[in-house]
Amino acid sequence: MSVEETILKLREELHKHNYNYYVLDNPVISDFEFDKMLETLQKLEEQHPEFFDPNSPSQRVGSGITKTFETVMHKNRMYSLSNSYSTEDLLDWENRIKKMVDGHVQYTCELKYDGASINLTYKNGLLHSAVTRGDGEKGDDVTTNVKTIKSVPLKLNGDYPDEFEIRGEIILPLEGFNKMNEERIEIGEEPYRNPRNTASGSLKLQDSSEVAKRPLDCLLYSIKSDNLNVDNQFASLQKARDWGFKVPIEAKLVNSIDEVLDYINYWDKRRHDLPYEIDGVVIKVNSFAQQDELGFTAKSPRWAMAYKFQAEQVSTVLNSISYQVGRTGAITPVANLEPVELAGTIVKRASLHNADIIAKLDVRVGDTVFVEKGGEIIPKIIAVDFSKRYEHSQPTQYIANCPECGSELIRTQGEAQHYCPNYNGCKPQIVGRIQHFISRKAMDIDGLGSETVTLLVNEGLISNYSDLYELSKEQIVPLERMADKSAENLINGIEASKQIPFERVLYAIGIRYVGETVAKKLARHYKNMEHIASANIEELKSVDEIGEKIAESVKLFFDDEANLKILERLKRFGLKFELDEAVLANQTDKLKGMSIVVSGVFESISRNDLKKLIEDNGGKVSSSISSKTSYVVAGTDMGPSKREKAEKLNIEIIDEVKFLQLLE
Template sequence: MSLTDENADEANPYLRDPPTEFEPVDDLSADEAEREVDLLREAIREHDRRYYVEGDPIIADRTYDVLFSRLQDLEDAFDCTHPDSPTRSVGGEPLEAFETVEHVAPMLSIDQSGEAEDVREFADRVHREVGDVEYVCEPKFDGVSMAFVYEDGSLERAVTRGDGREGDDVTRNARTIGSVPQQLHGDYPDFLAVRGEVYMPRDAFQEHNRKRIERGEEPFANPRNATAGTIRQLDPSIVAERPLEVFYFDVLEASDLEDSHSAELERFPEWGLRVTEHVEFADDIEEAIDYRDRMLEARDDLGYEIDGTVIKVDDRDAREELGRTARHDRYAFAYKFPARAEVTPIVDVAVQVGRTGRLTPVALLEPVDVGGVTVSRASLHNPEEIAEKNVNVGDTVRVQRAGDVIPYVEEVVEKNSEGHYELPEHCPVCGSAVERDGPMAFCTGGLACDAQLRRSIEYYASDDGLDLEGLGEKSVRQLVDAGLLESVADLYELEREALTELEGWGETSAENLLAELGESREPPLADFCSALGIPHVGPTTARELAHEFGTFEAFRETAEDDPERLEGVDDVGETVAQQLHDFFTSEANAEAVDDILEYVSPQESALETGGDELEGLTFVFTGSLEGVTRGEAQETVEAHGANATGSVSGNTDYLVVGESPGQTKRDDAADNDVPIVDEDEFRELLGEYGIDLE
């Protein structure tokens, strides 16, 4: 009996006004548990259908959660899980890799154009080959196309489009998506393969990006990228946490085919397959073109991204007669929208907390094309600039890219809000008070703020710090989230057993990291000063300070008690001197540094002079070098009479470029006609002067 029958309430007590209190699991027999599990699965599938397909739930979210939790408890207690159970939506054990499988029918692309004349030519060809036809018009979803295969109503597999002939089996990930039914409803075909589009709703995408930005992670460029990156995660539990949805829009193969595409779409909701409400008939191609123009006007009001419309011949026999090319079906045509260019609304503002605690407001945008690149976020710089531009959430703005790299809000084109955006009074990550320093705003939480803590550890381990291999952004976040790191000093308390219990860590990777940490206990003074992440103190300035003071104790004492003396050091002016003083006199920072010094003994710095072979030459370095750190390379040239500076100018003689170099320095070198040399050329240059780079 279906849950849509008249006696459904009596057939299943968990459909309407279900109980939320249950007998203890331990008091149930196996038969009683099995009966309750069957009823709960059946009811939850129906609630999923009503929520995702009909948009008309009949119970509250909280009640649904109680039923779902009860089902999980029973399945765990009586070991009666099943691949089709709704509880599979919470994920499972991570996969090592996806299996490549062949599609039951080709998943071809669609011929497309943004020009109306090309659409009319498509219609003319259709008319020549099959005569007059009706068209079905649908939005062209901007997501990830997949095939969903059902056998006897049960989800057998879900496969990415891949090359159209075969794709990746992502069934376990697909089961975590609420709008993917594990079991079809109603009078469904014995075999059914349908094509659907997995997507991330726009509101959910912006919220997901906001959280990524606040955690210090790189946001996704657009909902499609977010969807593609999610559906191919090897860990289904990650997919379960992300807000994906599905629209179904075509039958690839079925044991019982309908006569028309429109008839198929009508049956989809009966089977539990969600379809868009924006489907229309068109008697001729001009109506289809008009449909596209209306959808272009409505696109900003939809809850999901579309990049055009799809025009399909409705009659299935006509479709078969039209056939297909090697690349696309000849019965359909996509009429594309023009890309959004430069002008777009601000949907929200996220606040990113940097390593130094600085708060940077980031505008979250409706994705827009700027210079051929899709942009979904833009810098708002600081509170003063926000006030000057009078920009706020809801305003339509013009976006530009600084140096063709960093997007920023240039101006407000249409003011749709009152006033301008105000930074929060408390840090969005740790809740600490926010203090203003001129045009800047800073979180006062210091290393007690998770955002600053993670970035401080990442920087400490980076090339500009102690260059600890195996401690990148992902691994640091994992160690912090696991509770193994609450300070930089905790790095030296890590144990092999705790590391190997984490996902992705084996004996070798754990031992390698511990060996790296062991070797970092006596770092060069310049590397240690840089690794602390003091504002405005990078490797170049840290090296100058190390040369000037020789020991960490002397450097720290001067910064605390006599900051004016620091101004006599190259690369250190009044602002940097004050930053150094503020850093070391901060109670939280002083405590953090003291904790690190319990494990680390920075070495005294003594610049060994090897001669004046390079006297008069100025070098700038960018990127990472092999075999030596950038700091060591800089010390080498300085030891032989050259200057090593942090920025390129007309006085620079060579820019040395390693792996992953910065674009700005290369651009400055080009503007100033400064020779650019790679590491091999740099070593050859030193060799000409009889200098070895060790």
């Protein structure tokens, strides 16, 4: 046997033993035998570097040093999940699903692993890259570190696609976490606070050999591929197991929400028996065709829901209440607490939301209060321990003036929050608007972060976001923590932002209630900033999903002379104030005024592309059939109840061919 053949055989056997040990938990050789085999491979590879393979089992020990982690775009966006905390939330979710899809709905229930999300890409059966979730659109490439995790297969088995993505969670099992902490305590170092944060931090260590020493694990749950050859989530989990991935067997296929609730109750009681931490259950519509029909909101898939177990609660003392001013002028009261450990972190502050919540809880300075993490993320006060209240405590008086600029606060009827009306003179509002303007989903200005924005405002160099485009490198270099190169990067980032498309510019300027989705709808409908600015409230309300509150807010923004002057400067600096010609070329008014329902599976066009065509040609995509529906575009497997309703209302049902003919 040649040296190359020996190396290939050793690699194949070590991959198999890795899989048996770390995925199946069923080793067939001893640790000593494994180590000797790996040692033999390493020696042969050192002697014959011409046979180097980045996916060799020898590479799991870690060797690379990564100074900076490259930020890369996700091919498929990593959405966050909507959360539920009660049976009522799940029943409401089920009702929404049944209105949008026909036929019986099955659900796949999976445990919600508490770790760091990861997206793995495989090409020709080999690990190509590992990228963190980041903001869902971009993440950090941590491939070198993830290769050290033994349960992540470097080479796959079976009938895998040529290229696909698979998503999961990097976790730190409790046994390994406790052992790490014992070792840290023994050498006099502070113990790690919780497995989730430690797992997440491990992925960004610069030395991969240090990552290799940590007992990290990887649990997978979602495949993204154009040719998967299965049509449902539960079957895809088995596919992933067959290829060599570690997919927990606790996932279960169920036929009703009642069975979902049984699964939740079972694991709520038994979650502490697991070798790793979970904070809830994820429920997914099982059928990929039904998932496709349900689609996504701007933030989350409509076909999935995370049920979060009841949050951990602790009690502590409320030392004081302070008030924060947001970019829209909204005032948020914040409770300053006696520090207390909660869900693995030290909590010093908690949200009190608004004046009504303070009054409802009757919370006062000096009270002993109960705190929990809402959704395990943001701490909040949920109750007061009245048995420990001081005899002479006084009710909390909500502030009447802005804590920053002193302006008298206002509260509009029907609004929960108080607002500072000093739009152009209140510093936190000015800073907040600029920070929103530069954010990733808005203008995405490289080299400019929130702290730098605050510094620029405090130094008097900018007072609104249009001022950014007049900054010079010479003005920035003298600032604290600014060097020649970072100043140059900032100026280049500002210049590059002029290429950001119009719909994101519209989102960036910070009109109240105008989020990403609303900005896209307004941009698509009006085509340019000038048309939006001149629209009246009734005209704005005619746009799909724009109601009274949003229309009034848009009108109010464009009626403000100061805003118009800022927009005029932005236009002069070269920002995009209209849809690109390439986008406009694909848009018509052929379907204007039409409401179209899409149902079933299509052959020549994807459902998403079909919906985009409807919107690009002036139509509205609706999820349910009514007397206002113009057409139902039906593919195969259209639900019988939708067909029956369409026929009952005399709504014309057309196939994809006839729909495309409508646009010719």
